[in-house]
Amino acid sequence: MLDFSRQYEEIRTEVLAAIEAVCTSQQFILGPQVASFEAAAAIACQVPHAIGCASGTDALWLALAAANIGTLDATTAHSPDVVITAPFSFFASVSAILRAGASPILADIDPRTFNLSPSSVEAVLATPAGNNVKAILPVHLYGQCSDMDAFNALKQTHNLVVIEDAAQAFGATWNGVPAGALGDAAAFSFYPTKNLSAFGDAGLVTTPSAALDDHARVLRAHGMRRRYFHDEIGWNSRLDSLQAAVLEVKLRHLPRWNEKRRALAARYDQLFQSANLTGATTADGIVLPYTDPRAGHVFHQYVIRAPRRDDLRQYLTDHHIGSEIYYPLPLHLQSSLAHLGYKAGDFPESEQAAQEVLALPMYPELREDEQDAIVKAIRTFYA
Ligand SMILES: Cc1ncc(COP(=O)(O)O)c(C=O)c1O
Structure with a gap:
């Protein structure tokens, strides 16, 4: 990653x-x-x-x-x-x-x-x-x-x-x-x-x-x-x-690094769109990250919703491409928090997100050729 x-x-x-x-x-x-x-x-x-x-x-x-x-x-x-x-x-x-x-x-x-x-x-x-x-x-x-x-x-x-x-x-x-x-x-x-x-x-x-x-x-x-x-x-x-x-020391570089993250996020968006991989829901394709117009996003993570997420992740792993799931189990379903009294179904949006999200490699030093290879692998998986 x-x-x-x-x-x-x-x-x-x-x-x-x-x-x-x-x-x-x-x-x-x-x-x-x-x-x-x-x-x-x-x-x-x-x-x-x-x-x-x-x-x-x-x-x-x-x-x-x-x-x-x-x-x-x-x-x-x-x-x-x-x-x-x-x-x-x-x-x-x-x-x-x-x-x-x-x-x-x-x-x-x-x-x-x-x-x-x-x-x-x-x-x-x-x-x-x-x-x-x-x-x-x-x-x-x-x-x-x-x-x-x-x-x-x-x-x-x-x-x-x-x-x-x-x-x-x-x-x-x-x-x-x-x-x-x-x-x-x-x-x-x-x-x-x-x-x-x-x-x-x-x-x-x-x-x-x-x-x-x-x-x-x-x-x-x-x-x-x-x-x-x-x-x-x-x-x-x-x-x-x-x-x-x-x-x-790092704080001095952070504005430039955050700018780089934003540029890489925009480039991911554009690569997925040109590959015709995107959709409004996972029934139609990959759902790209949404940025509220009031937000200045720093893309600490670039997170898509992916159809057949777990299979895609396995495919990426097999092809030596890092990815991560933040987070696979919502907090209301964690065993240590059972005493809070929640059950499956209580927070449907969180539960669905936990099933669908996949974070792709995102850091300021990520190279464009690596990004191209990541999107190409995803395109091959869905083809
Ligand atoms: C949303 C959120 N809250 C809290 C924390 C806790 O931070 P730390 O790992 O530095 O204790 C993290 C980081 O892991 C986080 O991502």
Whole structure:
């Protein structure tokens, strides 16, 4: 799916110099590189505050906890705080809500964008359980922002907190505003496959709120303001300086890399169209990714809906072409989440997407001849 070495070759000198500076300073945890990356990320996201942390999963948890959603104290009675999110996402979108001591309620996705559907969220808000909803957690899946016009309107009418799961969407925009600046807080992941990636695990919370920034900083360091005086039960979710140094170098290149992803996505579209492979549904052919006109998509993934998806994937594997299914089993059907009480059929759009989606190779260094070969193999499979 990805050849990381191509990007590394391009930035090798810059990255090694940045790593060397950390080694020379010997300040490995929350060192000056962390503050410097946080400042650069805040500018990129057009927000006043960015807080580095250990992973995207932790960033989700930190954002929720810093916004006082759920209860951190397992000894207190069960929190009635409810957070609505999508079942068609990575597991952390739901597990972080549970870890924060809140209760997830799921709502189905929009079949065109694969993102949380505002009308499904409204339907939940209209039920009795809707009274306990404290937050909405839309996921900007595959690099396209969720419908933040709709979610911010619901925030106003229902007095909710909006937390963006922006793990896959650094540099994406909605109406020209960057992901990370579209809600009360946002969580980013820098897992190595992400469009902005570290050399290991790393994450970031962004927020327009000074109070939330302060709370997140305390929570990521065991609830300490003064060393060894713990005002609340936080966690160790510090970002280390080596990762921050790598991220700051990569952040400088990200606008160009995201532009390259968009160009490659447009080229995939055009190749599939000229091969007459596309359709409005999988009954007619391959369904190409849909971009909302308000969204600045960064194509963290290029995801098609494919007829006979599993056979196609096997064929591509047999021909040494990488592909991936994000995600094969919606979260409401995961065994560890059975206690949420959902069953097959509850979220038909998510379930259908899980049967049909296929992510094709997509990274800025993907070459046009490789893209041609991928589309040719797909054409041969359907012929
Ligand atoms: C949508 C989404 N949310 C959360 C995460 C969690 O990020 P991490 O793997 O950095 O913990 C990821 C990445 O895997 C993700 O894709």
